[in-house]
Amino acid sequence: MNEVRIVMDSKIKDIFAKNILNLRKQKNLTQGDLAEILGVGVSTVSDWEKAKKYPRAGVIEKLSSHFNIPKSRLFEEVNGRSYLGFAEMAMVPVVKKISCCNGYVTYENVDRHEATPLSWVSCGEYFYVLAVGDSMINARIYDGDLLLLRSQEDVEEGEIAAVLLNNEIVIKRVFKNGGILVLHSENPSFSPIYGNDEKNTIKILGKLKKVIFDV
Incomplete structure (x- = not known):
């Protein structure tokens, strides 16, 4: 039996959580503001920032568009290391x-x-x-x-x-x-x-x- 069980990489979630929190604060947005922009619940934004959940592809597109950044930027550490290049x-x-x-x-x-x-x-x-x-x-x-x-x-x-x-x-x-x-x-x-x-x-x-x- 060769199937593999995957737990979504906690490292990726942690990086995304930090980035989305920083981006939101840079724009002076509350969690409620960002939730309304993206069409998701406030609890969803909260879970992202606590590294509990990972956004779906459509939401990643919206985040990239709203903050005017490449999608890969959402998954990069401060040193620029990318953990989830969207091109891949x-x-x-x-x-x-x-x-x-x-x-x-x-x-x-x-x-x-x-x-x-x-x-x-x-x-x-x-x-x-x-x-x-x-x-x-x-x-x-x-x-x-x-x-x-x-x-x-x-x-x-x-x-x-x-x-x-x-x-x-x-x-x-x-x-x-x-x-x-x-x-x-x-x-x-x-x-x-x-x-x-x-x-x-x-x-x-x-x-x-x-x-x-x-x-």
Whole structure:
């Protein structure tokens, strides 16, 4: 099993927190002022400045535009060292619904695009989904986690994948029993799902590569 779990780098959050606080004070803005400009809640700005959260790509664009600075400046220390160069990022879709027709997979509902390091997505096609529920908690996949997946139609025995199950995206560990796909949860409260059940239509969408969560 090769998937990697990622905690958003606390160093990056700390640098961004200091920079956004300094920029706000230089412009004599309150947290409420900045929240209104960006269209976010005051608590969100507060969390940024406490290094608790990291902004989405669209907000980074707004910050860059409002303060008239390069996006990379938001992630640079005073000495100019960049920890998150935006030129080294790819915009990866966060998908809420996927359909499959005649063998073609289509992203029907894209919630947003997430700025993602190119080193994470250097080979192949990638997409994100949000984890829902508690069926994979023993693999440290919790409700609301952001999951990065590489698009592929098959995975190795026991790997975790995004699967289209009766037109719904689910995250499961995939096993094969005599050519039949069997989907296992990482929670004993959930029973295995068998691909030979007439009620179940199963298609593998992609292999889990990273789990992104806040601490």
